[in-house]
Amino acid sequence: MGLFKRKQPEGIDKKSQLKILFTSDLHASDVAFRKFLNVGKMLKVDVMIIGGDLAGKALIPIVDLGNGKYEVEGTQVGRDGLENIAKQIKNNGNYYIIVDKKEYEDMLQDKKKVDEAFRTAIIERFKEWIQLAEERYKDVKIPIYFNLGNDDPTYMFDVVNEDSIFKPTEGFIIQFGIFEMISYGYVNPTPWNTYREKSEDEIYKELKSMVNKVRDPSKVILNTHAPPFGTNLDNAPLLDKNLKPVVKGGDIVMTHVGSQSVRKIIEEYKPLLGIHGHIHESRAFDRVAGTLVLNPGSEYSSGIFHGVYIVVEGDKIKAHQFITG
Structure with missing residues (x-):
C-alpha cells in the first residue's frame, strides 16, 4: 500500500457538494453492516466510510x-x-x-x-461483507472506504483486491472533487494493549506529516479513529486498576480518553470536518477550533446501526444528521 498517494473515486471528480454516510465500530456485527448497506442506498450518498474497528472481539x-x-x-x-x-x-x-x-x-x-x-x-467474515457489498451495489457506483481501527489486525488490509468496492484509506489522500480525506487508524494507548496503538508523540508526528501533504487544510476531511481529547466525543467510564468502572454515588464516573494529538492537529490546521469513532458510548458532535467533529457511536452487540449522514458543500458543512436503527 502506497504512502500519501492520491486516489480519485470515479464520478466525484468535479463535485463541490459531497453526500457522505459515515459509520464506525461495527465490530463484525452482521446485522449492523447490512443496515449500513441499506442506508447508503436509501440516501443515495456519494461515498460511504467505515472509520475502523471492523473486526469482532470473541x-x-x-x-x-x-x-x-x-x-x-x-x-x-x-x-x-x-x-x-x-x-x-x-x-x-x-x-x-x-x-x-x-x-x-x-x-x-x-x-x-x-x-x-x-x-x-x-478473514472469512470480512470476505463475506465484501461479497455482500459487491452484490448489493453492483448497479450503483458508491465506493465504500474503510480504515482499520485499534482492534483490527493489519492483515485485514490484505483481504481487499484492487478492484473491490471496499477501498482502504490508510496511506492515501482520497480526493473527493474539491475535498480531500486523510485517514489514521491508530489510537493513543488504551488499558487493553490492542493491535494498533501509538504514543501521542508518534500520532502527532505522523498526522502532521499527512496534513502537510494536502492542498488545502480547510477542505480536508480528517478521518481518525481516535476522537479529539476533551470533547463530547471521547467520554468513557473511568476504570480502576482492575479495569472495572469507577462508581460514585451510584453513578459511573466518566472521563475523557481521546487523543491529545488529534485535538492539536485540528487546532493547528482547522480542517473542514473531523469524523471519528472508537468511543462507543460517545455518540455526539462538537466543535474544536471551529471544526465540526462527529462520532456516530456504536451499539453493534445489540444489532443497532449508528451512522451519520453529512452533506459537505463548498467550504462548509451544509447538514449533518445522526441515524440510528
Missing part, C-alpha cells in the same frame, strides 16, 4: 457432540437450533467455530490454535 466454540447435537456455551441444541444460534452470534458481532470434543480440548491447551481460528474467522 470467537465462540460450537462443540459437535454427534448425532445431530451441538453444545454452545453450556446449552445443547439440535441442527434446527444451530442455524439460529449461528445467526445470533454473527449479529452480535462475534465469530464461531464448529469443532468436535477433541478439537475443543486441543484449543483449550494451545493458544496458537485459537489464534489461527480467530484469524480465519476474521
